Amino acid sequence: SDGYMDSMQPGAxxxxxxxxxxxxxxxxxxxxxxxxxxxxxxxxPVVDISTNCVVGLECLLRWDNDNVGYVPPSEFIAIAxxxxxxxxxxxxxxxxxxxxxRKWQLAGLPPMFVxxxxxxxxxxxxxLSGTIAAILExxxxxxxxxxxEITESLSVEARLAADTLGKxxxxxxxxxxxxxxxxxxxxxxxxxxxxxxxxxxxxxxxGLQHGQVNAIIVSTMLxxxxxxxLAVVAEGVETEEELQVLxxxxxCFVQGYYYSKPVEVRHIEEMLYQLA
Ligand code: C2E
Ligand code: CA
Ligand code: CA
Ligand code: CA
Numbered sequence: 001s002d003g004y005m006d007s008m009q010p011g012a013x014x015x016x017x018x019x020x021x022x023x024x025x026x027x028x029x030x031x032x033x034x035x036x037x038x039x040x041x042x043x044x045p046v047v048d049i050s051t052n053c054v055v056g057l058e059c060l061l062r063w064d065n066d067n068v069g070y071v072p073p074s075e076f077i078a079i080a081x082x083x084x085x086x087x088x089x090x091x092x093x094x095x096x097x098x099x100x101x102r103k104w105q106l107a108g109l110p111p112m113f114v115x116x117x118x119x120x121x122x123x124x125x126x127x128l129s130g131t132i133a134a135i136l137e138x139x140x141x142x143x144x145x146x147x148x149e150i151t152e153s154l155s156v157e158a159r160l161a162a163d164t165l166g167k168x169x170x171x172x173x174x175x176x177x178x179x180x181x182x183x184x185x186x187x188x189x190x191x192x193x194x195x196x197x198x199x200x201x202x203x204x205x206x207g208l209q210h211g212q213v214n215a216i217i218v219s220t221m222l223x224x225x226x227x228x229x230l231a232v233v234a235e236g237v238e239t240e241e242e243l244q245v246l247x248x249x250x251x252c253f254v255q256g257y258y259y260s261k262p263v264e265v266r267h268i269e270e271m272l273y274q275l276a
Contacts, residue, residue, distance in 0.1 A: 022068070026076055027083050029065045034092050038065050041096055044262035045271070046115070046233055046255045049247060054275060056113040056147065058255065059097040060262045061089075081121050090122040091131055098139040098146060100265065105145075109272045115147040115176065123150055124160075129167040136171065143172030149199065151178045165194050176233070181221065190228065198225055202236020202256070209241040219249045226250075 033039055039061060046056040061077075064070050080086040094116055101114040122128060136143055148168065165175055176197035180186055181204055189195070200221055204214050218234070225232045234246050237256030246254060260271070 023079060025068050026071060026079050027085075029068055030063075030076060030080055030083070030085055030089075033063060033065065034088060039063055039089070039092065039096075040264070041093065041100070042262040042264055043114075043268045044255055045260050045268075046253055047259045048252060049243065049254055050252065053110075054112060054272065055253065056115055057101075057268065058115040058117075058149070058262070059093065059100075060117070061093055077119060081119055084121075086119050086121050087125060090119060091135075093117075094132060095135050095139065098135050098141040101145055102139045102141040104269075104272065105141075109276050111145060113145045113147045113174070115149050117149045117178065120151070123164060126164075128164065129171060132168065132173070133171055136173075144174070146173040147176055147197070148173060149176045149178040151183070161189075162193055169194055176231075179235075181217065190230075195230060197231040197233065199233045199235050199255075205234050205236045205242055205246075205256070206238075207242075208245045215245065218246070218251075222249050222251055 029038075040063075041059045042062055043057040043059050045054040046058065047053065048055050061073050062070075063073070063076055077086070080089050097114045097116050101112070105111050118128075132146075136146065169175065174196040175194065176199055177186070177189060177195050178199050179201040180198040182201045183189075190198070198221070200218060204218050204221075206214075208214050208218060222232055231253065232251055233253040233255055234251050235255050237243055237246065237254040237258045239258060242256075243254065243258055263271070
């Protein structure tokens with residue numbers, strides 16, 4: 001939930017002045033961040049655990065500003081959404097990720113998909129599929145190498161969401177449901193929307209070898225995904241023990257610190273050249 005709005009509910013204490021100031025500063029500097037080239041994408045490998053090959057890369061946005069310092073996406077994305085800046089920022093991320101992936105392919109690296117996080121507001125924008133079609137055209141990236149990650153908290157009617165997803169899928173790209181299992185309507189989304197993949201939320205992976213409940217949930221998700229013909233990525237895999245359990249349950253793809261943190265372009269390039 002949104003801490004800022006929570007504190008404005010009746011009976012809650014007055015909002016902390018310093019916090020409000022920070023929020024206003026972030027919004028102010030966020031406004032010029034693209035022009036000032038303050039954004040950067042880092043990439044985290046998605047690995048096929050049977051071959052140890054990198055099959056894809058999730059791009060994650062980073063922002064460093066001289067005045068407010070480094071601000072994590074968990075903080076600034078919400079502010080970008082509320083201020084409407086997310087459209088411009090999201091488009092920058094999409095273009096940059098597609099451009100970069102095409103560049104790697106032209107350099108002769110093995111082709112991989114790039115996964116881009118979409119915010120709810122972007123998803124609700126009726127121009128989205130047009131924008132993405134234009135970006136694919138402009139960068140020359142084949143649509144099958146682009147994956148869009150959406151979360152379950154899409155605040156749109158299922159029918160509208162299905163229309164939007166239908167248009168996106170007509171372009172030939174893939175849709176992954178991010179943070180799977182954390183929303184209250186995950187299964188309803190799976191039933192109603194044309195998904196290609198689920199990404200099991202990291203909270204289910206943490207200490208998987210110890211927790212009976214997580215183990216049951218994860219193995220059930222894997223069985224269900226298989227029957228629904230959905231690909232699965234386990235997120236937040238940090239240890240050999242977690243990986244071992246996932247292997248036993250037949251999970252094929254993982255992402256997490258065990259293999260690699262999200263890294264800068266030049267490091268990803270080194271990693272990919274070594275694998276190529
Ligand atoms: P997410 O999409 O669920 O991304 C995964 C987050 O988990 C990333 O945090 C990543 O650094 C972190 N992570 C990956 N592996 C591990 C692990 O093994 N252990 C732990 N503890 N963490 C791991 P990050 O980069 O701080 O991003 C946080 C969230 O911000 C993302 O969650 C995503 O929802 C959002 N975000 C990031 N970039 C973008 C973007 O370009 N657009 C939008 N709309 N949202 C973004
Ligand atoms: Ca994601
Ligand atoms: Ca996630
Ligand atoms: Ca998340």
